[in-house]
């Protein structure tokens with residue numbers, strides 16, 4: 001590969017960056033056949049394959065290890081794909097560098113552990129290889145931000161983040177709840193770090209990968225990482241979420257790319273007006289919330305004078321039921337309105353508590 005291509009690997013000017021390849025390198029044939037299928041599509045910028053797999057349960061396939069590197073070398077030579085591999089310790093970094101891997105990624109389980117992240121950060125110090133950092137498995141944005149900071153402090157200048165969703169007990173629809181607001185907050189705090197979505201690990205099943213990919217594109221993510229396998233049903237890891245190269249190509253063709261800025265003046269005016277309306281409504285809502293809190297503080301004084309508890313479950317149930325009923329009539333989702341009213345109620349309790357605690 002030319003120097004030029006290497007420097008362009010994490011160049012997001014040609015957005016979005018598309019990363020694909022199998023969850024794990026299994027055999028030379030599986031790697032080569034998958035790479036050929038992807039090459040024929042001409043849509044992939046970076047080829048991924050796990051060499052070491054951090055598996056939740058012992059006894060699961062834990063990756064082929066170093067024997068996989070010559071296969072990846074062939075992928076690079078025959079199909080001129082740059083390569084990315086997951087690293088979870090300094091030894092992995094060393095082997096990836098020896099084997100001409102172009103981009104490293106830190107997996108979700110590793111991001112949860114600052115010792116591991118620091119070990120990797122130390123190992124890349126002075127090398128300046130691009131590194132992508134998956135979000136931690138738990139919804140703790142600080143661990144994600146902290147990992148990025150450790151790499152930047154080690155001198156890494158090409159760092160990207162991968163949003164792969166969060167473990168969530170009771171979640172059924174997704175394998176890992178996307179919790180988009182965490183990724184949006186990440187982007188707010190690090191607007192210059194490219195943000196890539198990994199719909200495969202969010203979804204855990206093929207059927208929903210398109211909708212999550214489209215949402216990521218609509219939220220202006222800088223790239224997508226989607227697992228593909230020449231024979232997904234017989235994959236040694238993550239069988240239900242991998243796509244054949246043709247299915248991956250069809251999914252890419254279905255995606256709609258929308259521009260962030262509108263050039264057409266009439267549309268821009270119209271949009272401006274609608275946004276003004278939204279700003280006005282937000283203002284009104286905030287003022288009404290302030291009124292609501294004022295009333296709530298008055299109630300707080302009565303409760304204090306009469307020695308009554310702040311929380312009364314009968315009243316709280318009445319509020320929820322009333323709001324949900326109204327929200328459904330108004331075409332708002334039940335989940336949204338419950339989240340909203342809980343947030344308002346929490347604030348109201350805090351304010352009444354302050355009153356109770358006043359001398």
Ligand code: PEP
Nearest residue numbers: 023107108109134164201
């Ligand atoms: C993977 O990319 O195959 C992987 C192990 O992902 P994660 O770290 O997101 O679980």
Ligand code: MN
Nearest residue numbers: 023227237238
């Ligand atoms: Mn996987």
